[in-house]
Amino acid sequence: xxxxxxxxxxxxxxxxxxxxxxxxxxxxxxxxxxxxxxxxxxxxxxxxxxxxxxxxxxxxxxxxxxxxxxxxxxxxxxxxxxxxxxxxxxxxxxxxxxxxxxxxxxxxxxxxxxxxxxxxxxxxxxxxxxxxxxxxxxxxxxxxxxxxxxxxxxxxxxxxxxxxxxxxxxxxxxxxxxxxxxxxxxxxxxxxxxxxxxxxxxxxxxxxxxxxxxxxxxx
Numbered sequence: 001x002x003x004x005x006x007x008x009x010x011x012x013x014x015x016x017x018x019x020x021x022x023x024x025x026x027x028x029x030x031x032x033x034x035x036x037x038x039x040x041x042x043x044x045x046x047x048x049x050x051x052x053x054x055x056x057x058x059x060x061x062x063x064x065x066x067x068x069x070x071x072x073x074x075x076x077x078x079x080x081x082x083x084x085x086x087x088x089x090x091x092x093x094x095x096x097x098x099x100x101x102x103x104x105x106x107x108x109x110x111x112x113x114x115x116x117x118x119x120x121x122x123x124x125x126x127x128x129x130x131x132x133x134x135x136x137x138x139x140x141x142x143x144x145x146x147x148x149x150x151x152x153x154x155x156x157x158x159x160x161x162x163x164x165x166x167x168x169x170x171x172x173x174x175x176x177x178x179x180x181x182x183x184x185x186x187x188x189x190x191x192x193x194x195x196x197x198x199x200x201x202x203x204x205x206x207x208x209x210x211x212x213x214x215x216x217x218x219x
């Protein structure tokens with residue numbers, strides 16, 4: 001069923017945990033990592049830094065924790081041409097559930113980028129030019145916040161993340177129970193923007209460091 005943005009809640013992690021090494025990761029429809037003495041629990045959100053470029057800087061939800069092993073839900077590493085066997089080890093950083101900060105009094109959420117990039121090639125032997133896929137453009141999200149949020153936890157969190165340019169994860173949760181995760185840095189402009197007949201606002205930009213990971217509503 002189609003939905004509108006109304007009621008969608010956006011959160012950012014005010015900080016990420018210290019890096020923890022995982023020494024192995026499987027090639028599977030949902031990758032399984034091995035990390036000695038980790039403290040992860042089912043449902044934790046982590047930022048993965050991996051030797052696999054396609055997995056590096058992806059956010060994922062943890063499931064099926066068993067001893068030193070845990071599964072990255074919806075992270076498919078089964079294609080050996082894209083994910084070389086034995087080369088994916090790295091580190092992860094977990095978001096403590098208490099470190100999510102839900103934003104309030106925001107509006108005009110927009111997304112730009114993420115579009116397919118192509119280059120045009122014409123071989124000497126052919127009369128016709130052809131397009132070749134060359135990945136995707138960088139993703140940026142932007143939104144406006146009520147300037148009178150000054151001094152609140154959400155406002156101060158955005159200011160700190162902007163000043164430090166620390167890595168974070170943005171989480172977006174519509175009313176249907178699904179959610180998306182995107183690793184990012186934040187740019188927050190404290191300059192007030194005034195427009196007659198409109199609330200005074202500040203502007204924020206989410207600078208994505210990889211693509212989103214999407215999770216559907218709980219079954």
